[in-house]
Amino acid sequence: AQSVSQHNHHVILSEAASLELGCNYSYGGTVNLFWYVQYPGQHLQLLLKYFSGDPLVKGIKGFEAEFIKSKFSFNLRKPSVQWSDTAEYFCAVNTPNTDKLIFGTGTRLQVFP
Amino acid sequence: DAGVIQSPRHEVTEMGQEVTLRCKPISGHNSLFWYRQTMMRGLELLIYFNNNVPIDDSGMPEDRFSAKMPNASFSTLKIQPSEPRDSAVYFCASSYDRDQPQHFGDGTRLSIL
Numbered sequence: 689a690q691s692v693s694q695h696n697h698h699v700i701l702s703e704a705a706s707l708e709l710g711c712n713y714s715y716g717g718t719v720n721l722f723w724y725v726q727y728p729g730q731h732l733q734l735l736l737k738y739f740s741g742d743p744l745v746k747g748i749k750g751f752e753a754e755f756i757k758s759k760f761s762f763n764l765r766k767p768s769v770q771w772s773d774t775a776e777y778f779c780a781v782n783t784p785n786t787d788k789l790i791f792g793t794g795t796r797l798q799v800f801p
Numbered sequence: 802d803a804g805v806i807q808s809p810r811h812e813v814t815e816m817g818q819e820v821t822l823r824c825k826p827i828s829g830h831n832s833l834f835w836y837r838q839t840m841m842r843g844l845e846l847l848i849y850f851n852n853n854v855p856i857d858d859s860g861m862p863e864d865r866f867s868a869k870m871p872n873a874s875f876s877t878l879k880i881q882p883s884e885p886r887d888s889a890v891y892f893c894a895s896s897y898d899r900d901q902p903q904h905f906g907d908g909t910r911l912s913i914l
Contacts, residue, residue, distance in 0.1 A: 720900055722902060724905075730907070731892060731905040731906060731907045731908055732844075732892070732894075732905040733905070734902045734903075734904075737902055739900065778844065782900070786899060786900075787832045787834075787849055787851055787856065787896065787899055788846065788849060788857060789834075789846070789903060791843070791844045791846075793843040794843055794844065
């Protein structure tokens with residue numbers, strides 16, 4: 689069965705620090721990969737997605753993620769975080785032609801001014 | 802462009818009562834998903850529909866939970882009888898087609914006393 693691992697459960701950073709959140713999945717075939725963000729008290733919103741092509745994906749708000757097939761990873765990065773990036777971040781995966789998304793357990797990011 | 806609409810936003814009720822959560826997906830979306838989010842278990846997929854047909858209900862906790870989608874623009878998640886351990890935020894999401902990102906509603910925060 690597919691699974692998604694987010695090893696960082698809680699990350700605390702100061703503003704302007706660089707961010708990298710890990711995401712690993714277990715599935716040997718072709719996958720679609722997503723990062724969602726959930727701001728406090730809000731619903732999940734799509735941050736970026738990878739279906740095919742350039743493995744370096746640019747998303748909203750300066751976020752990017754790199755798909756490394758050999759490592760089964762899709763880590764999220766941002767060079768300089770802001771206080772407003774405080775949120776929970778979820779990595780998710782599905783396989784082509786399926787509806788079901790498998791979510792990781794989430795990483796809570798706190799950014800202090 | 803209206804997003805996924807859920808109602809009610811908050812529900813507080815006593816254990817043993819029937820609870821009905823409602824969801825209106827984005828018009829034109831073919832797939833609808835119900836999730837439950839708790840601190841302990843994270844984001845769990847309960848059930849999803851494709852073209853109004855339940856495809857996978859393996860995440861439904863027990864027989865007290867049921868979901869219906871009588872038409873393309875409406876779905877309900879019912880808990881009867883409710884228990885305190887059902888307290889959570891319940892999200893509905895919809896997507897246009899397989900492989901496409903899911904769009905989430907604002908959620909229903911359910912508290913069972």
